[in-house]
Amino acid sequence: MRLRHIEIFHAIYTTGSITNAAELLRVSQPSVSKVLSHAEMQLGFQLFDRVKGRLIPTSEAEMLFDEVDKIYQQIRSINNTARNIKRSSKGTIRMGVTPALGFEAVPEAIADFHRDYPNVSFEVKTMHNDEVMQSLIEHKCDFAMLYSPKEMPGVESSKCADSELVFMYNKHWFDEARTSLQMSDLEDKEFIDIADSGPLADMLWTRMMKEGVRFSSEVKVQTYFIAARMVAKGIGFCVVDRHTAESNLCGDVAIASFEPKLTFDVCLLHLANKGIPKVAEAFIPYLKDTIASDF
Template sequence: MNLRQIDVFRAVMTTGSTTNAARLLHVSQPGVSRLIRHLEIQLGVTLFERRNARLIATPEAHTLQAEVDKVYRGVQHVQNVAAHLRFGDHATLRVLSSANTALQLVPGATAKLLQRFTHSKVFFESLPTREIVQTLVAEEADVAISSAPLDHPVLEVREIGRWTLQCVVPKGHPLLGKKKFDLATALRQRLVVYSPEAPQSRVIDGWLEKFGIARQVAVEVRSGYAACAMAASGAGVAFVDNLSARAHRSENLTLIEIPDAPRFAIYSVTNVNRPPSQLGQTFLELVASELAGFS
């Protein structure tokens, strides 16, 4: 039996007549009758008895119907899987991120993704830059959002937005009494700085060093959020990305806008050998949209 014969046979069994089956399938009644007769000849059994212009299904027809229904359930499953592939439903997404994008940016995009694809599942992990590269190269994750550029031959790195540098100080700090923010004065304070392993270290330190002011290091941290926590506690003045500053939300922390503050890229990262699924592509679009709202 081919799929067309299965379709017609099931329609006749469901509706009880070739006329109703033809109406259901939007074909001619004679065409349905011919196909049923041909199927009976092909199988060598009588599927329907004709009584007073009615079709009565034989026991053989009922046996066949049970198998046909199994096929239909299988076809329906295939159609459902195909729909899930297209729309992301019931799919999974493995997401990595650097520390500062893990605070609000990635969670916000993830929440919106799951509102759209309610049966999908996201596996999320915040990792150091080196581990993000290793995991993506090993194809153990689908996509990463990073505030530092990543370099590897099999990784596709795209800029999706930018973050801005801000100065954060504890409530009541003398810098807040000035009418205009003085970067040189801020750099001469006790500072919270980043360890070399932190993704912000290279870009922030590189920008600050060009001013040629010797810095008094009070605390060394590995994340912008930790820098905010230290500054809020009075341990020192910190220069942080606006993603971390927004997420900290401490009453003891004050954010100072830096005139002509530098802006640095945020990247989406994928493995060129494993392009994003529809779910992954939608996630990246939502991240970019979220990021635009942070500006």
């Protein structure tokens, strides 16, 4: 089967008639009928039975459809990628960022950039490390900005800034607010655990093992933002990145660095064999400056 045969077969199979298939594909009914007949002739068997004005898939068509559908979905993915590439060249920046950078850094960078380039549009997708590769391959984003990413084949990574993990805690727990704490200072306090938080969780776990500290946790959450809000409600303390902490500071909540500091890299990622669109290249310095100034 040729690609045109696959497209016509899939359209008829899913819509149930030549008329509907023609409307879906925005072509004439005679052209759909002609391609269908040609496909059946090349295959050597009939794909549809004509029953009361409808086309009913034959048993051969039923066996064929699963494989055809896989190819059709791949074609759709190619078309989506092509559209994204075309739109990028017209001044659209697609970026993937770790959710923490979406509180302040990314909005501030976009606001600064818009003052200089008011006609550029943005699509911002928050993502975790395991989502990055597919988004880059399908051109859903031109680049990604993540915390301490692992090496990924085909993806180029470069350091943009430093950041650190910090404690968010109740400032009244100590006689005076502390700007740095040892892990043992909080060992008797309730720990709000952020489950499955990737490389940063691994960093925290490694430090805990090194210092022989165990935190007691009755509350587990999925995101840094929720953990920060739990601290604001007086439930306990949490460990988050500094961007999240600074963006959610309020009331009786204080922020303290680890003693010694627990730092990590903020990295820019893009496909190694693909260039970053020029309009995105123009924006990246704004984002780097904002992230660096926030730390």
